[in-house]
Amino acid sequence: MIWLELQRNIDSSTMVTIEKVIDETPTVRTLVFSDDFLSKVLPGQFAMVWIPGVNELPMSIMISQEKGKAAFTVRKHGLASTALYSVKSGDQIGVRGPYGNSFTIRQGRLLLVGGGTGLVPLMRLATFLKKTDDVTILMGAKTKQEVFFEGLANKLLEQNPHKVIVVTEDGTYGESGLVTDIMQRLLKESKFDAVYTCGPEKMMHKVVQLASENKIYAEASIERMMKCGMGLCGSCCFGDVLACKDGTVFDSRYLLTNKEFGYTHRSKSGMLENY
Numbered sequence: 001m002i003w004l005e006l007q008r009n010i011d012s013s014t015m016v017t018i019e020k021v022i023d024e025t026p027t028v029r030t031l032v033f034s035d036d037f038l039s040k041v042l043p044g045q046f047a048m049v050w051i052p053g054v055n056e057l058p059m060s061i062m063i064s065q066e067k068g069k070a071a072f073t074v075r076k077h078g079l080a081s082t083a084l085y086s087v088k089s090g091d092q093i094g095v096r097g098p099y100g101n102s103f104t105i106r107q108g109r110l111l112l113v114g115g116g117t118g119l120v121p122l123m124r125l126a127t128f129l130k131k132t133d134d135v136t137i138l139m140g141a142k143t144k145q146e147v148f149f150e151g152l153a154n155k156l157l158e159q160n161p162h163k164v165i166v167v168t169e170d171g172t173y174g175e176s177g178l179v180t181d182i183m184q185r186l187l188k189e190s191k192f193d194a195v196y197t198c199g200p201e202k203m204m205h206k207v208v209q210l211a212s213e214n215k216i217y218a219e220a221s222i223e224r225m226m227k228c229g230m231g232l233c234g235s236c237c238f239g240d241v242l243a244c245k246d247g248t249v250f251d252s253r254y255l256l257t258n259k260e261f262g263y264t265h266r267s268k269s270g271m272l273e274n275y
């Protein structure tokens with residue numbers, strides 16, 4: 001009974017008030033709000049976020065540097081994400097969750113590979129790692145203007161042996177090329193015990209393949225169209241599993257058997273589309 005009282009009802013939205021808006025890049029913002037419940041979720045878990053009068057979207061739950069606070073980091077894209085990006089301090093949004101599983105915490109030499117807002121669950125993962133882990137983070141962006149979380153990643157890992165390597169596709173900052181090009185180089189130079197990835201699916205597919213070829217355990221957090229977020233509607237089906245309930249994190253052994261991974265996903269109407 002006491003347990004039930006302590007739990008939030010995750011089937012319905014709780015309204016939260018945005019307390020701080022941080023501009024990360026010209027198209028990405030972090031929205032901070034007080035929520036003790038969401039501040040403690042596992043790395044990889046997500047919430048369904050309701051923008052009143054617009055829509056509800058799945059969002060990875062971002063860390064906040066302040067106790068009892070959680071955040072979302074949103075890139076403006078279509079109608080709903082632009083509406084979420086445009087909320088101001090004092091505005092209210094609805095949140096329900098957390099949903100989904102989480103990354104498995106391994107130890108040793110760890111490689112985290114993220115692109116864009118795929119870095120959000122990897123930042124939370126960084127806070128769960130042991131101080132003895134040797135961590136390399138590869139951060140991909142198209143151009144210098146779109147790089148974010150570099151300072152945060154260095155801060156989160158300041159007590160670990162670590163490297164944060166930024167890679168831009170146009171070479172305007174950090175290493176030039178794709179994160180997977182740099183990953184290939186790193187795999188020749190060092191041995192890793194586990195690889196974690198989140199970002200564009202083509203990128204994750206290549207990351208998982210490279211890890212597998214090098215016999216390294218790997219996990220990826222995948223995105224699919226989500227409506228209920230809790231295994232009821234079927235809109236997030238990913239081959240023979242539901243991304244929201246069985247994932248969003250899957251290991252490489254499973255992913256390389258799923259014919260959709262890296263190739264197809266479902267549109268808003270449920271049609272299979274190519275990436």
Ligand SMILES: Cc1cc2nc3c(=O)[nH]c(=O)nc-3n(C[C@H](O)[C@H](O)[C@H](O)COP(=O)(O)OP(=O)(O)OC[C@H]3O[C@@H](n4cnc5c(N)ncnc54)[C@H](O)[C@@H]3O)c2cc1C
Binds near residue numbers: 077080
């Ligand atoms: C588990 C999960 C975590 C996510 N975390 C983040 C995050 O931290 N930050 C961030 O900016 N974005 C995140 N996204 C993506 C986000 O939910 C939206 O897909 C994206 O913001 C575009 O939405 P839109 O409605 O503005 O765009 P639209 O123009 O309406 O749609 C563009 C594309 O976005 C995708 N999309 C739209 N609605 C949904 C939906 N309900 N579920 C899944 N995909 C959808 C589809 O591929 C669609 O074709 C996450 C998605 C998932 C599934």
Ligand code: FES
Binds near residue numbers: 236
């Ligand atoms: S979003 Fe409804 S079953 Fe996954």
